[in-house]
Structures are given as C-alpha cells and as structure tokens.
Amino acid sequence: MARYGMLIDTRRCVGCFACRLACQMKNTLGPKEGFVHFEHLETGAFPHVDAEVIPMQCMHCEDAPCQHVCPTGATHTTEDGVVLVEESKCIGCKYCMVACPYSVRMIEEKSGVVEKCRFCWDDELGGPNNPSCVATCIADARIFGDLDDPESDVSKAIAELGAQPIAGDLTKTKIFYVRG
Amino acid sequence: MVWGPLIAVYLFLAGAAAGAYLAESFISFKYPTDKKTRRWGRIIVPVLLGVGLLMLMIDAEAGFKNPLRFFGLVNNPASVMTIGVYIICMFMPISLVVAVLELFHKNVPRWLDIIGDIGAVCLAGYTGFLLGDSLGVPLWHNSILPALFLVSALTSGIAIVSLLGFLGDESEFEKMRALRPIHIVATILELILIALMLFIAVGKGAAGAASVEMILSGQYAVLFWLGLIGIGLVLPLALDVFTAGTANDHKAGALAVEASGHACVLVGGFLLRFIVVMAGVTMILF
Ligand code: SF4
Ligand code: SF4
Numbered sequence: 118m119a120r121y122g123m124l125i126d127t128r129r130c131v132g133c134f135a136c137r138l139a140c141q142m143k144n145t146l147g148p149k150e151g152f153v154h155f156e157h158l159e160t161g162a163f164p165h166v167d168a169e170v171i172p173m174q175c176m177h178c179e180d181a182p183c184q185h186v187c188p189t190g191a192t193h194t195t196e197d198g199v200v201l202v203e204e205s206k207c208i209g210c211k212y213c214m215v216a217c218p219y220s221v222r223m224i225e226e227k228s229g230v231v232e233k234c235r236f237c238w239d240d241e242l243g244g245p246n247n248p249s250c251v252a253t254c255i256a257d258a259r260i261f262g263d264l265d266d267p268e269s270d271v272s273k274a275i276a277e278l279g280a281q282p283i284a285g286d287l288t289k290t291k292i293f294y295v296r297g
Numbered sequence: 298m299v300w301g302p303l304i305a306v307y308l309f310l311a312g313a314a315a316g317a318y319l320a321e322s323f324i325s326f327k328y329p330t331d332k333k334t335r336r337w338g339r340i341i342v343p344v345l346l347g348v349g350l351l352m353l354m355i356d357a358e359a360g361f362k363n364p365l366r367f368f369g370l371v372n373n374p375a376s377v378m379t380i381g382v383y384i385i386c387m388f389m390p391i392s393l394v395v396a397v398l399e400l401f402h403k404n405v406p407r408w409l410d411i412i413g414d415i416g417a418v419c420l421a422g423y424t425g426f427l428l429g430d431s432l433g434v435p436l437w438h439n440s441i442l443p444a445l446f447l448v449s450a451l452t453s454g455i456a457i458v459s460l461l462g463f464l465g466d467e468s469e470f471e472k473m474r475a476l477r478p479i480h481i482v483a484t485i486l487e488l489i490l491i492a493l494m495l496f497i498a499v500g501k502g503a504a505g506a507a508s509v510e511m512i513l514s515g516q517y518a519v520l521f522w523l524g525l526i527g528i529g530l531v532l533p534l535a536l537d538v539f540t541a542g543t544a545n546d547h548k549a550g551a552l553a554v555e556a557s558g559h560a561c562v563l564v565g566g567f568l569l570r571f572i573v574v575m576a577g578v579t580m581i582l583f
Binding site (some may be wrong): 156158171182185186187188189190191205206207208209211212214215216217218219220223228229230231247283284288 | 299300353356357358359360361362363366369370371372373375376377378379382418428430431432434437466541577579580583
C-alpha cells in the first residue's frame with residue numbers, strides 16, 4: 118500500500134500547458150475540458166514585478182470534502198489514497214463540485230458525469246500508470262511518487278524544498294507546491 | 298456557478314411543500330370542521346414536492362440519462378443529499394396518504410399528521426443544510442441557512458394555504474387569518490437571518506465578500522432590495538400589520554389586497570433561494 122502524491126515546482130513551470138494537453142489526450146477529453154487548469158498570478162509593483170503560473174488539479178485530499186457529500190458513493194478513495202469517481206454510479210448532481218474548495222472538478226460534456234484528475238489511475242494495473250502530466254513536463258516541474266516512502270523522489274524533494282499545500286490547512290492535500 | 302436556477306426552484310418548492318403541510322396541519326388542528334379549504338392545501342403538498350424533485354432530476358444529467366443510478370442516492374448516509382432522500386422517502390408517502398384521505402373525506406389520524414409535521418420540519422431544514430455543507434462556496438457554508446430556509450418555508454406555506462382559502466368559502470378564508478401572527482413573527486425573523494447570513498459571509502474571505510457585493514450592490518441588487526426585501530418581505534409585513542385592525546373586513550377590495558400580499562410572499566420565497574444560489578461564488582484562493 119502506498120500513499121500517492123505529487124510535488125509541483127512553480128519556479129520551474131513555464132506555463133506551456135503541455136501537461137494539460139497530455140492529460141486531455143490520455144483521458145480523451147474535449148478541447149475545452151481539462152483536469153488541469155492554470156492560475157496566473159502577478160505580484161509586486163512596477164518595475165519589480167513577478168509572474169507565476171500555478172497548475173491546479175485534484176489535490177486528492179484526505180477525508181475529501183467531495184467524497185463526504187457524494188450521495189451515491191461514486192466518489193471514493195482507493196487504498197492508495199487516490200480519489201476517484203466511478204462513472205457508472207455518478208448521477209451528475211454536482212454536489213461534489215460545490216464541496217471542492219479548489220474548483221478542480223468538471224462535468225464531462227457527453228455523459229454529464231463529473232470527473233477530475235485521477236493520477237492516471239489504471240484499473241487493470243490497480244494503480245496510477247505513469248501520470249502523463251509528469252511524464253510530459255518539459256521543465257521537470259512535477260515529481261510523482263509514494264508519500265509514505267521516505268526514500269521516494271517525491272518525499273525527498275518535498276522535505277528538501279519545503280514544499281507546502283497550496284492553501285495551508287484548508288484540506289489535507291497530497292499535492293505539494295514549491296513557490297518562488 | 299455550478300448549481301443554478303433549477304436547484305433554486307427545487308429548494309423553493311420543497312420548502313413551500315413543507316411549509317404548506319405545517320400550516321394546513323395547524324389549521325386543521327384549530328378548526329377541525331372546516332374541510333373545503335383544507336382539501337386543496339393537503340393535495341398541493343405532494344404536487345409541489347413532486348415538481349421540485351423533477352427539477353432536481355433534470356439538473357442531474359448523468360442520472361437523468363441513466364435513471365437506475367438514482368437508486369444509488371441512498372448510499373452515503375454522511376451526505377446531506379442522502380439524508381434528504383431519506384427525509385423525502387418518509388415525508389412524500391405521508392403527504393400522499395394524507396392527501397388521499399382528505400380527497401375521500403376521511404379523517405386524518407392525529408398521530409399521522411404529527412409524524413408528517415416532523416417530516417416537514419426536517420424537509421425544510423435539510424434544504425438549508427444541503428447548501429450549508431458546501432465547503433467550496435463560502436456564502437452557503439454557514440449554519441444560518443437551515444434556520445433561514447425553515448422560516449421562509451413557513452411563510453411561503455402560510456401564503457399558499459391562505460391563497461387556497463379563496464377556493465373555500467368566506468368563513469373558512471377568514472380563519473386563515475389565525476396564521477397571521479405566525480407570519481408576522483416569521484417575516485421579522487427572516488429579515489434578521491438574512492442580515493446575519495450576509496454578515497457571516499463577509500468575514501469568509503474574498504469569495505464570501507464577492508457574494509455579498511453581488512447581492513447588495515452588484516448583479517442581484519435590484520432583485521434583492523426591490524424583489525426580496527421590498528416586495529417579498531416588507532410589503533406583506535406592512536399589509537399584515539396594517540390590516541390587522543380590520544380583521545373582519547368582508548369587502549372584496551380588502552380581500553384582494555390580502556391575497557396580493559400572500560402572492561408577494563411567494564415571490565419573496567423564490568427570490569431568496571434564487572439569489573442565494575446564484576450569488577454563490579466558489580472559493581477564491583489567490
Ligand atoms: S481537490 Fe477537490 S476533487 Fe480533489 S479530493 Fe480534494 S475536494 Fe475532492
Ligand atoms: S456529481 Fe457524481 S461524483 Fe459528484 S457528488 Fe454527484 S454522484 Fe457524486
């Protein structure tokens with residue numbers, strides 16, 4: 118049993134959207150659908166300004182608020198801590214979307230089912246299959262792995278770089294950010 | 298905005314059904330012999346709730362396309378939506394039985410009516426908890442909404458039952474005025490609870506403040522001030538207080554004024570849900 122998580126380093130991210138595109142391909146999403154979206158931030162006052170791009174996707178919260186409200190049990194958490202939506206159970210009530218504080222869930226246009234990042238979960242494999250956002254990132258801004266294993270790349274990087282959840286203790290997330 | 302007008306209509310109809318049940322049950326307790334008016338009031342309850350549930354199903358697209366999935370709604374007792382389904386599964390049959398009994402001029406057993414009353418209070422309150430459990434929408438995420446929606450359900454219910462009183466004869470309609478003191482107190486309470494809800498939302502960060510701005514001075518300001526506060530709450534309150542002295546006025550004009558007051562209450566009941574749902578801004582993190 119693992120506890121999968123990710124590190125995203127916004128100092129490295131150039132905002133090329135390659136991860137969003139790779140994710141769309143892997144999950145056969147429409148051009149306007151995406152599990153990854155970007156927040157563009159400008160800080161400072163002219164001439165000392167800075168720009169930051171923050172890729173956002175499901176944080177795979179522990180005690181996930183979306184799962185708590187989902188009436189059908191379609192939203193569930195695997196033993197490895199990955200939050201998934203079982204399509205054949207989802208009625209599209211969108212309760213999970215108003216419960217998620219990160220606005221990272223979307224309605225699949227053709228089915229009306231609600232979906233989101235699943236860490237490229239593969240049913241046959243019974244686990245995440247090499248998340249395509251990580252594999253495709255041109256800047257090595259993403260690291261994926263087992264948070265419970267102190268020797269994994271992701272655990273070491275989180276410790277070394279002092280990576281933090283995106284919004285403090287809003288929820289207990291499994292994605293950690295390094296920001297400038 | 299994830300939830301829209303359909304959800305607002307559902308919240309209104311469910312509340313109105315619950316309120317109408319409570320008002321009708323109060324009237325039939327007080328005046329057990331007045332049957333004519335009561336029948337319509339009893340029958341309209343399951344109709345309102347049924348139409349509301351239809352809205353909810355249409356909004357849940359994936360379920361609407363695969364109706365069998367709706368049976369899964371009972372799966373998660375931790376979800377307020379599931380709890381709501383339990384409440385509806387209890388209240389709907391009771392309201393149907395009561396309606397059929399009235400329709401065939403049978404007496405509704407007291408114990409059944411009381412269980413129905415409990416169900417109605419739960420139904421109206423749950424609509425508030427439903428929104429209240431949404432961590433992602435700060436305007437909704439408070440403990441005021443259940444009380445606010447319950448009180449508003451009561452005023453809408455009284456309005457419906459009073460309007461239906463026109464279908465009965467004059468002597469029965471007048472008895473509906475027994476509901477007036479409840480209506481006055483509930484309306485004042487509603488004004489206070491709305492103020493409290495907005496006050497709490499302002500303290501909840503950027504999204505909460507943005508919601509309040511939309512309501513008080515932005516996109517929904519006209520609907521809020523003119524529609525909800527003016528027409529929906531203050532006007533009927535003024536009419537109630539004003540006509541209280543002329544309790545036994547039989548003139549058609551006076552009755553028409555009273556009836557339009559009740560219609561205004563219904564407009565306000567819907568606008569309250571509509572504005573709260575539509576102004577629900579999702580959490581702003583950056
Ligand atoms: S980020 Fe949102 S969708 Fe993902 S687990 Fe947390 S609450 Fe659920
Ligand atoms: S939309 Fe689907 S996953 Fe989300 S709460 Fe409703 S049933 Fe659950």
